[in-house]
Amino acid sequence: MAFDIYKLVRPHLLQLKPYASARSEFSGSAKVWLDANENAYGTPGRTINNAFHRYPDPYQLSLKERISEIKNIPTDHIFLGNGSDEAIDLLIKVFCLPGTDNIISLPPTFGMYEVAAAVNDVEVKTASLTDDYQIDQEKVENAIDKNTKIIFFCSPNNPTGNLLATDDILYFLENFSGLVVVDEAYIDFTNQPSFLNKLNDFPNLVVLQTFSKAWGMAALRLGAAYASPEILAFLNKIKLPYNVSTLTQQTALEILQNTEQYNSYIAAIKTQRQWLVEQLNSLGIALKIHPADANFMLVKFTDAASVYQFLVDQGVIVRNRSSVHLCEGGLRITVGTEKENQLLIDTFKRYKPTSKSLTSQQNY
Secondary structure (H helix, E strand, O other), X not given: OOOOHHHHOOHHHHOOOOOOOHHHHOOOOOOOOOOXXXXXXXXXXXXXXXXXXXXXXXXXXXXXXXXXXXXXXXXHHEEEEOHHHHHHHHHHHHHOOOOOOEEXXXXXXXXXXXXXXXXXXXXXXXXXXOOOOOOOHHHHHHHOOOOEXXXXXXXXXXXXXXXOOHHHHHHHHHHOOOEEEEEOOOHHHOOOOOHHHHOOOOOOEEEEEEOOOOOOOHHHOOEEEEOOXXXXXXXXHHOOOOOOOHHHHHHHHHHOOXXXXXXXXXXXXXXXXXXXXXXXXXXXXXXXXXXXXXXXEEEEOXXXXXXXXXXXXXXXXXXXXXXXXXXXXXEEEEOOOHHHHHHHHXXXXXXXXXXHHHHHHHOO
8 A cells, every 4th residue: 555654744744844953953073062052161070071061962873873783774764762652752743633643552552652642632543452462453454544644563562472463564564554663672582583674665664672671771761763764754853852862872882782791681581481481380370371472471360469469568579460451360570580580489489379369260
């Protein structure tokens, strides 16, 4: 189906003149910087060579060059923001007319799609996943109308932990004239190729990733959107001028040199994920452990509230997802270190099911 970005973008943004910051007007080298009203004396407590008195690169060019090397993606296909949350918000701002347009979300899934839409006064139409947490093609097609601008697919999905079927996502890339956003926050923990290798095939594809998970940069708040330069031009047009701090850019650039350690962490997490599954199965207290392609798993119990509170009382914190659609009785458990996972299992061994839990399990 034909994709025309200029028919999707909110009309007033086509002519919008973005704010021109000092560093976006001039980004080369200079002897003296007197253009941005900065404190030329530096940052108190720091030497002039280790100060934060200059504004950051608004387009994070050095960092993008390193990411380009790692991902094998041209720099003009990379947008960096304050977590992937910023990219989600900007995509809705660019393409969805408040009070008129809508997005499609596939619950149970990442809640920020709905929150960002609500903040921007954009309707959310839902097309629930199937009972085994896969795309229901018919439901998605029925949800699409003339005002649908974006479909969000989260794969691996949060909070269920599983990959969505590639062919189902490809179907909508081929047959939907709006944006198809594939959120791959947990793709590093799978053996499946990223949708990044499809960017040249589909002009309506946006791939979201984050450096918070596999790369361990949650505190730095760095996320990425990968898409065509045409799409990213509009995100850059309306983003805040200096949306990624110098501290984040510098620290991320240092961390991204350590690919060997990154690979060892991923391998350890996958090993520990399998170990956790085996241990939980051997305990016999879980009703179901859903297959996981992420660094977490969704585990269902007959009395999840009781299990959750017991873990909290023992100082072990997991995420109670029992109130989420299709996740009833579910606790989302992150894969920790070997020591943390052993502590979790040892704690589970001390759990004594209530009579209510035993009755429910017998009747399950």
